[in-house]
Amino acid sequence: MQLSRTSRWSLRTITYLTIGIVYLPLAIVLVLSFNDSNALVWPPRGFTTHWWSTLTDVESAREALATSARIGIIAMLIAVVLGSLLAFGLQRFEFFGKNTLSFLAVLPIALPGIVTGVALRNTFVRFGWDLGYLSVVVGHATFCIVVVYNNVVARLRRLSPNLREASADLGAQPWQTFRYVTWPLMRSAVAAGAILAFALSFDEVVVTTFTAGAGVSTLPQWILNNFSRPNVLPYVTVVATIVMVISLPVAWLAQRLSDGPRER
Amino acid sequence: MHPVHRVGQRLERAPGLVPGLSRFFGARRRLALGTVVSGPLLWLVVVYLGSLALLVTSAFFRLDDFTGKSTSEWTVDNLDEAFTTGAYRTLVIRSVLIAASATLVCICIALPVAFYISRLARSWAKRGLVVALTIPLWAGYLVKAYALRAIFEPGGDNGGGFLNSVLGASPGFGYTATIVTLAYLWFPYMLLPVYTGFERLPDALLDASSDLGAGTLRTFRSVIFPLLIPSIAAGSIFTFSLSLGDYITVKVVGGTTQMIGNIIERTLLAPNQPLAAAFTLWPIGIMIVYLAVMGRLGAFKNL
Amino acid sequence: MKRARKVFTLSAVAMLTLAACGGDDGGGSGSDLPKELGEGEGAVNLVAWAGYVEDGSTDPAVDWVTSFEEETGCEVNVKIGNTSDEMVELMQSGEYDAVSASGDATLRLIAGGDVAPVNTELIPNYADVFDDLKNKPWNSVDGVSYGVPHGRGANVLAYNSEAGPAPTSIKDMFDPASPWAGKISVYDSPIYIADAAIYLMATQPELGITDPYALDADQFAAAIEALKTQESIVGQYWSLYTDQQAALESGSVTLGTSWQVIVNLASANAPSVMATKAEDGATGWSDTWMISSKAKHPNCAYKWLNHIISPEANAGVAEWFGEAPSNAKSCDLTADPNHCTTYHAGETEYWTNVYYWTTPTENCLDGRTDVKCIPYTEWVNAWNELRA
Numbered sequence: 001m002q003l004s005r006t007s008r009w010s011l012r013t014i015t016y017l018t019i020g021i022v023y024l025p026l027a028i029v030l031v032l033s034f035n036d037s038n039a040l041v042w043p044p045r046g047f048t049t050h051w052w053s054t055l056t057d058v059e060s061a062r063e064a065l066a067t068s069a070r071i072g073i074i075a076m077l078i079a080v081v082l083g084s085l086l087a088f089g090l091q092r093f094e095f096f097g098k099n100t101l102s103f104l105a106v107l108p109i110a111l112p113g114i115v116t117g118v119a120l121r122n123t124f125v126r127f128g129w130d131l132g133y134l135s136v137v138v139g140h141a142t143f144c145i146v147v148v149y150n151n152v153v154a155r156l157r158r159l160s161p162n163l164r165e166a167s168a169d170l171g172a173q174p175w176q177t178f179r180y181v182t183w184p185l186m187r188s189a190v191a192a193g194a195i196l197a198f199a200l201s202f203d204e205v206v207v208t209t210f211t212a213g214a215g216v217s218t219l220p221q222w223i224l225n226n227f228s229r230p231n232v233l234p235y236v237t238v239v240a241t242i243v244m245v246i247s248l249p250v251a252w253l254a255q256r257l258s259d260g261p262r263e264r
Numbered sequence: 265m266h267p268v269h270r271v272g273q274r275l276e277r278a279p280g281l282v283p284g285l286s287r288f289f290g291a292r293r294r295l296a297l298g299t300v301v302s303g304p305l306l307w308l309v310v311v312y313l314g315s316l317a318l319l320v321t322s323a324f325f326r327l328d329d330f331t332g333k334s335t336s337e338w339t340v341d342n343l344d345e346a347f348t349t350g351a352y353r354t355l356v357i358r359s360v361l362i363a364a365s366a367t368l369v370c371i372c373i374a375l376p377v378a379f380y381i382s383r384l385a386r387s388w389a390k391r392g393l394v395v396a397l398t399i400p401l402w403a404g405y406l407v408k409a410y411a412l413r414a415i416f417e418p419g420g421d422n423g424g425g426f427l428n429s430v431l432g433a434s435p436g437f438g439y440t441a442t443i444v445t446l447a448y449l450w451f452p453y454m455l456l457p458v459y460t461g462f463e464r465l466p467d468a469l470l471d472a473s474s475d476l477g478a479g480t481l482r483t484f485r486s487v488i489f490p491l492l493i494p495s496i497a498a499g500s501i502f503t504f505s506l507s508l509g510d511y512i513t514v515k516v517v518g519g520t521t522q523m524i525g526n527i528i529e530r531t532l533l534a535p536n537q538p539l540a541a542a543f544t545l546w547p548i549g550i551m552i553v554y555l556a557v558m559g560r561l562g563a564f565k566n567l
Numbered sequence: 568m569k570r571a572r573k574v575f576t577l578s579a580v581a582m583l584t585l586a587a588c589g590g591d592d593g594g595g596s597g598s599d600l601p602k603e604l605g606e607g608e609g610a611v612n613l614v615a616w617a618g619y620v621e622d623g624s625t626d627p628a629v630d631w632v633t634s635f636e637e638e639t640g641c642e643v644n645v646k647i648g649n650t651s652d653e654m655v656e657l658m659q660s661g662e663y664d665a666v667s668a669s670g671d672a673t674l675r676l677i678a679g680g681d682v683a684p685v686n687t688e689l690i691p692n693y694a695d696v697f698d699d700l701k702n703k704p705w706n707s708v709d710g711v712s713y714g715v716p717h718g719r720g721a722n723v724l725a726y727n728s729e730a731g732p733a734p735t736s737i738k739d740m741f742d743p744a745s746p747w748a749g750k751i752s753v754y755d756s757p758i759y760i761a762d763a764a765i766y767l768m769a770t771q772p773e774l775g776i777t778d779p780y781a782l783d784a785d786q787f788a789a790a791i792e793a794l795k796t797q798e799s800i801v802g803q804y805w806s807l808y809t810d811q812q813a814a815l816e817s818g819s820v821t822l823g824t825s826w827q828v829i830v831n832l833a834s835a836n837a838p839s840v841m842a843t844k845a846e847d848g849a850t851g852w853s854d855t856w857m858i859s860s861k862a863k864h865p866n867c868a869y870k871w872l873n874h875i876i877s878p879e880a881n882a883g884v885a886e887w888f889g890e891a892p893s894n895a896k897s898c899d900l901t902a903d904p905n906h907c908t909t910y911h912a913g914e915t916e917y918w919t920n921v922y923y924w925t926t927p928t929e930n931c932l933d934g935r936t937d938v939k940c941i942p943y944t945e946w947v948n949a950w951n952e953l954r955a
Contacts, residue, residue: 003384003480004479004480007480008384010376011376011377011379011380011384012380012384014373014376014377014380015376015377015380015381015385015393018373018377018397019393019396019397021448022396022397022400022448022451023400024415025400025408025411025412025415025448026400026403026408026411028411028414028415028426029403029407029408029411032411032414037836038836039813039816039836040410040411040413040414041414041417041425041813041816041817042414042415042417042425042426042429043426043429060624081303082303082304082307083304085300085301085303085304086301086304086305086308088300089297089300089301089304090301092300093296093297093300095297101301101305102564103555103559103564104308104309104313105304105308106501106555106564107308107312107313108308108312109502109505110501110502110505110551110555111316111505111509111547111548111551112505112506112508112509112510112525112547112551113506113509114509114511114525114528114529114544114547115316115319115509115528115544115547115548116312116315118319118528118532118540118541118544119312119315119316119318119319119544120311120315122315122318122319122322122537122541123314123315123318123319125660126318126322130662131660131662138311141307142307142308142311142312145304145307145308149304157565173283173286173287174286175282175283175285175286176286199401199402203402203404203405205405205406205512206509206511206512213662214612214644214646214662214663215610215612215644219404220404220405220406223404223406223407224406225647226624227410227807227809228617228647228807228808228809229624229625230625230626230809230812230832231623231624231625231626231627232624236407237407240403240404240407243402243403243404244399244402244403244404247399247402247403248399250402251395251398251399251401251402252391252395255391255394255395255398256391259391327944328679329929329942329943329944330674330675330678330679330926330928330942330943331675331678331679331680332655332656332659332675332679332944333659333679345948349952351952351953351955352952352955354955355955417817417819418819425817519802519803520798520801520802520803520804522954522955526954527951527954527955530951530954531947531951532656533650533652533653533656534652534656534757534947534951535652535655535656535659536944536947
């Protein structure tokens, strides 16, 4: 497609300007992690590496990280199994009411988190179940299922049915077709969905606030609580920077997996 | 080809759990379907829909004035309060407008950016650019919100605030800051589907359009945009819903502004659980309508 | 689909039936007072006002939690409640063991059966508490004590001395022509309506308000009007205390209803921030530590109650927060020897003009029987509508 020089130039400018704006707040977080002050305000008051060097002493940060990781992994595993099953079922079979089910499968993410959180909390309290780890996992798994489902269903749609037919023509049983043909083609989508589900759970704060028990503190909750604790607040910027850096290769991996097996 | 054929024949009568199950379910499609979706279906229906149903019914109970607990008396007062009070209606309209504005901002930025990455960027750079723009998703919602707060801080006599320091002025906390922050936070959710949509556009179509003499803007308006509507609709589901229900961002950068999420949280913590449940009917209703419209536009084929 | 629909309908019906049959009733009985304390359970979950349970995370030198944890082996988890309403909601969930409740929460908690009577004989330090705090209408029912007093104080007016002279009256908070207009900070809770009532007591005495928590329909409507007018000059509605602190420091707020602890923290970074008390009267609090009726760690909870009203801890928190301690012996232990005098710790007459946070009820709290007063749920509804 032919584009005028102006169009080309303006599109490039918009893109790089956007990237710059997108990273501005993150850069501010990085700068503030060296700020010699208790508050998250700009401009920085002085330079110090105190927060970085004493991070390992902050026990609450370690616990919060561990809690978030644990909950994230469990929610991710549940989501991988249930989300893939659901995608497989909805993609592979034709049945009446399929559209309703597809609609239903999107609801946990389409309805605002506060609705999910309030609804789940109401259910737990009504039945007298203790709020704690399990309640948070249930909340997280619910929207994680949707993420995995989205990824897997998108991939399954892109797979040509010819491959399956060919496999069946050659005499393979359905489970063999699955194992040798379908699964290799869809597993990267499952992996991408799993990574995204973990990321979503790791960063989630609204549903967690409403479903967590007294002793549970995930990383986002720890951050939220620290806004009332000026002496621990600066560590939030340090932890955030570390998480950002660690997520660089993970985000790259997720994008690569979701592109799929050698597209284009 | 041959090995599979031979293997297939041999396994026709092979013993073993997996081949056995495979034969069993292969012949009974409905049972296979049922088994595959029953797990997730059970979860979604019982846990999620059940909770929603419970929430909706809880809106019909009266609150005991003094203890702050739900009684077993049925009443429509809560719904009456939530749906007929003028102040709350204004609040809902305001929330919808803010969410729509944030979505529009996302669309306006995602379209040119996705176009550039998909069509104009070098092929080795494409994935890098997409990753670069989606990394912030991993940076942590709260931290980003507070960073944007530091940016919008109007400062005062003691200085402060990024925009205030750099430009000398800042829109301060309020609608502008809220819309910009929401758009910033949810931008990757719009970019990804739109980018995927661009990638699927056949080159031939665009070439044909220029061959027929259409300029860039005309091609965009008549060819590209209509084809992208499903992707835009898909992306907008996330940005609209996340913006509509958000109550933390508004507290951080919105100044005295309140959105529907705030009134739900505030009422729940009052404590007045039935009235809070009544308020949640607003976003539930709005999103169901929104999802239906977006579904019409093809969003679900494109998630 | 048919099967799915059946499953959905069945489970929905099942849930609804269970929900309709179940349902919380109030009624914690007073008959199960513990007779003696057992071993600590290893942890205790508290709901507290910001500044009441300090473990060094706000200021490394301010810590009365670590000594408690070392002595009793009870690890402390604290959830900060920003308003009394939040605290009531948290206690209703049954997840927490003890709460520092203000008067506008205590009776609601008692009526809702969320807190249990407290056997004060198991709390040795209770003996040293000022007598005029024991067995008051907000912390006891029919002579049965429901908690131990924490301390009391009055809400202050925080102001920036560079923006103007110290305000003397609450009128500066409400008057549209106020010199502080646009940079005023208001506490975001329905209980603030009482402050509007105090404003009316000073500016519209013909309304006949004697108790800001006993408002009949006309008085209440006038208070809401005053608050609506106030909206145009308000810059911030705060519930998280660090939000007001940050605004005071940066200068975007120059006047507001506040607590002494916030002013102390803000003035450390912005020395021109100071506190004063309005002459026409102020709302205040007299807080009580209460124990949940569903406490999972009741022994640790009792130990905490004993610790927080011990002379050292009570002195620490009274000085940090800026309030009068409840333990008479704390007055000798405060770093500032005049602390108790400044905060009127032992002066019973002083407190008759401070309107402690209380739950408004239909039966007028000022004793009037000819009219009905507006109950708290209406306060909540009115405040929500105001803020929407």
